[in-house]
Amino acid sequence: MLILANVRERWSSHLACWLAVLVGAGLITATLTVYESARPAVQPRLAATTALVLPPQATDRGGSPKDRIPWSPAEAAALTDRLRALPGVAAVVVDRVFYAQAVRDGRPVPDEGAAEAGHGWSSARLAPYRLLTGRAPDTAEEVVVDQSLGVPAGARLTVNLTAGRTEFTVVGTVDGPGYYLSDAAAAQRDPGARTIALLPAPDTPAAGLAAAARTAVGDRATVVTGDGRAALQPRHVEHRRFLGTQLIAALATLGVFTTGFLVASMLVLATGLRRRELGLLRTFGATPGQLRRMLLGEAAVVGLLGSAAGCLAGLAAAPLLRDALLRLDVAPPGLAVRVTAWPLLTATAIGVGVSVLGAWAASRPAVRVAPLEALHENRTGERRPSRARLVGGLAVLGLGTGCAVLTATAAADRRVSLAITATMVLITAAALLAPALVGPVGRVVTAPLRRLGSAGPLLLRAGLTAGAGRAAATAAPVIAAVGFAVLLSGAVETMRAAHPAGQALRLAGQAIVTNDGTPGLTDEAAAAHPVGKAALPTRAFVHRADGTTVVIDALGSRDPAWSRPGEAVLGVSTAKWLGVTAGQQYPVRFADGATVPLRIAGILPDDPARGDFVLARPLVRSHDPAALGDDLFVPADSRPVAVVPGTAVHDAVRYALDDYDTDARLTDSLAAMLIAVAVGYSAIATANSTALSARSRRRDLAVLRSTGGTARQLVLLAAAEAALVTAIATVLGLLATLPPLAGLASGLSQSTGAPVTLHLDPAALTAVTCACLLLAGTTGAVVTWRSVRRP
Known part of the structure; x- marks a missing residue:
């Protein structure tokens, strides 16, 4: 009850943490819900199958399971004979898949799934697709096609295959997509067997048939049933799902990191503001353990409330995220949002977890406050950061620098993710070391202003020096906003500059023949x-x-x-x-x-x-x-x-640049989404931490008013301090991104063979800095104005 009462009485100081958890839990809920909704589904053409028998999987260089090892015709025949002898099996079908695409008027008929549109006639039974007109194909020159193609039985049709254009006689039509050759002709075009489908006899239980099949094949194959049949997916769908999953993973990772980072920084600030209260409780006999449990309990309640609201917000945002992925063409077609429990539970666990961990880190020095601390004025920050914080910050800085160096030598497909990881680590290092930097930098910046003879620079310097911890907590969200904005926009600009340089060296004097349709x-x-x-x-x-x-x-x-x-x-x-x-x-x-x-x-x-x-x-x-x-x-x-x-000829360099521009537009869209999330999230934290910091200085403001300070002077002082802290945080955020971007540029130089320099996006840096300055300055001024107007 005491914990709930504390949360209710101090809700204004807990609001910042609650909002941070709400946004983070909402982002995690939305991304995981869309991820769950995008899971592979059983293809309609396999709907009638009870079980699929698949070969063992080979691994790639990283040890991850990849392609299945195809059976030879003899191996497939031996397996089908064993499976056909099982009781309850109506048919055993070796599913063949190959490229097939109709050609009309000298142009291939548009078909996104053409790479896997060709099958043997027996595969039509797996849906099952019904023969609407005509008959099944018997010879290698006959084909059955989808009725929607509009080609009647008896007509001639040109079909593009891997060998090229081939004339077929259409002998029948079915009510499903695909081009169906005779089984013998299909086996010639796809001789390696990768899928054997089992069709059940009437009233045969699926579980019993699958168990018998597993016994029959032993360790030579894997038998999948139910949703496991979704392991077979068209390549174009898998490619879209892969791109969408990468974006979702980036958004979720960014949400988890930013939530933990900002919640921890705000809890450090909020807990530091309660030193006087904690000293009083120590005076009345409270032990450090009791104080720590109180702070952890409050954080758990705030985290739970924020997570609950965030889950609701995330469910409302999931359709919007789904629509954005569909517009970017990085999601399976027809994706429908499906709500399940585990994304909500995961978001709640993360929200409560980061709140409790942040409170635990903030409470360690706070609960050791001496009882006599209650007799002193409330101090919002130490003049010097603790030795543990400095050592931890330097260690994290070294780790981030190492990650930045590794970015230069990483594989091409890992450079960007490693650069993001390095930036996260360096942002954390900057936040840990900020208390040690804010004071000295503030003194250097305000030193020239002291010659003006005004008290403002002196008060500004004193505020930054005495409240270094408070200023560092205010700077943390700005560091994160600037760091991620500069990194993501800079990575796009650096890669945009590297690609033309590499292509010009590699493709000069060449033409390229590409597929067209x-x-x-x-x-x-x-x-x-x-x-x-x-x-x-x-x-x-x-x-x-x-x-x-x-x-x-x-x-x-x-x-x-x-x-x-x-x-x-x-x-x-x-x-x-x-x-x-x-x-x-x-x-x-x-x-x-x-x-x-x-x-x-x-x-x-x-x-x-x-x-x-x-x-x-x-x-x-x-x-x-x-x-x-x-x-x-x-x-x-x-x-x-x-x-x-189905082919086109282009100048190789021009085509490569145009093709990259197409990819770059997608990359720009994805980077813009990530920047919007990072900056928007940090903006909320910036406003909250600035307001909390300004509200904590009411006693100081009252003293300044009593000594002759006007409301206008105090508001300007608050705005100036917020602007200076934001400027320092902007520099720290920029410095945190330069090593990863330099590593990325170095790696691109090695892979392209052309000199690549680091490129920043001045517009993105300027926009984020101005937004943070405006937000922090306005918030500090408004809260200060409201404070000084009170008697």
Whole structure:
């Protein structure tokens, strides 16, 4: 009851913490709710299946499970025979998937899922899709198509496949998407089996059938049922989900960090303002343990109230976040918000947890206040920070500097996340060291003003020196706002400058052949441009010495320098990872399930333009008939043998820049969302901490009024102090971002081969600084004005 009474009586001082927890819990609730809603769902074309039998998964370099290791035709046949013999199994279907896209009037028919639109006829039973007209395909020249395509049975249809344009006779139509060839023709185009579907007989329980299937396949496969069938997702949907998940993760991480950072800083300020009260309680016999439990209990109540309100706000904001992701095209199509319990529980646990942890950190020095402290005036901050705070700040500073250095040598896909991590650490270091910096900097800045003979600079200097802890707590949200705004906008600007420099060096004098309305280049498109490497990507599976099976990206090339039959050329890092040497025979498993021994013809320096595992293009095509080609680089003056539908030719440098501009617009949008969250969140904390700090100085203001100070002078003094603290915090926030941005620029220089310098966005820095100055100055002035008007 005492804790609840304290919260109610001191609600004005707890309001800042409550608002911070509310915003943080709301952001976490919204992001996790959208994340849960975007989880993979079972494809409609697999709705009739009871269970899916999937091969074991290979791992990538990081040890994460990735592609499933395809079965060879013989292995798949043995498994289907065993599964077909199980009681309750009506049918066993090997699901084939390959590229297929209709061509009309010389243009591919738009189809986002064309890369996986081709199937064998048996796969139509998995939905099931009904045959509306005609019959099933019997020969390799026959196809059944979706009725919505508008092609009647008996008509001729040109379908683009990996080999190129192929004429088919439409022999039937179904009520679902896809192009269905005969099972034999589909097996030729996708020979490696990755999915075996089980269709149940009537009245067969799913659990019993799945259990029997697991017994039959043993450790050679994984059997999934129910929602587990969502493991199979179209690649274009997975790509969107990946992008959306990255943004959601960034927003959630930013929310957790900012919540903990700001709540801790505000609790330090609020607890410091209660030193007189805590001294009185010590005088009346309260022990440090009792005081600590009181402060922790109050923080838990405030955190719980803030989390409850934040969860409601987050549920209201989830549809808005969903709509934003859909507009940015980084969410699965048709995403619907689905409310579940775990995002709410997680947000509540984080809200209460950061409140309690912040109160515990703030209470450690506060509860040790001596009973005689009650006889002194209330002190809002120490002249000097504690030794533990200084040591901790220096240690965190060293850790942040190390993270910034690692940013320069990190892999390309980890640089930005590592730069954000380094900035978070350095912002924390700046906040810990701020009490030691505010006073000295304040003295240096106000020293020239003392010559004016006015009392204002003296009071300003004294306020910053005596209230360094209070000033540091006010500066903390500004440091976070400026740090994140400068980092995110600077990272975008630095990458925007680096990309043209690297592309100009790499692509000068070349043209690029790209897919236009298709998911990749076909063999027909590659043959139309006989000059060029015509890379054909595939996935290769190899066994390492430690017994694990790993998957690597391989490229088929027609460049005679490194595309001889039966041989492979590796980059240095890949060779070291696999533990192979030049001249060694190394077995490699391909997409069709066949294992082929390859001779390692050479180990060359890593080169992204060449690839880290290069094979002969005919070898890749013979084992992966479903692979589509990458963009093709050719000399700028070369001409195609024939114009192939679904391709376009561009100047390589201009196309790369235009393509990057498209990606940059998405990056700008994502960065703007993150900046808005960080700055908006910090703005609330800035206003609250400034108001709390100004309200705590009522006694000081009364003394100044009694000695002749006017209301106008005191308001100007409060505004000047808030502006100076904001300016110092802006510099600290800027300094916290420079090392990570420098590391990012250095890493980009290494990867592009061109000099890249650090770029900042002056507009973003100016806008955030002015907003913080205006907010802090206005809040301090308003609260001071209200205080001095009281008798």
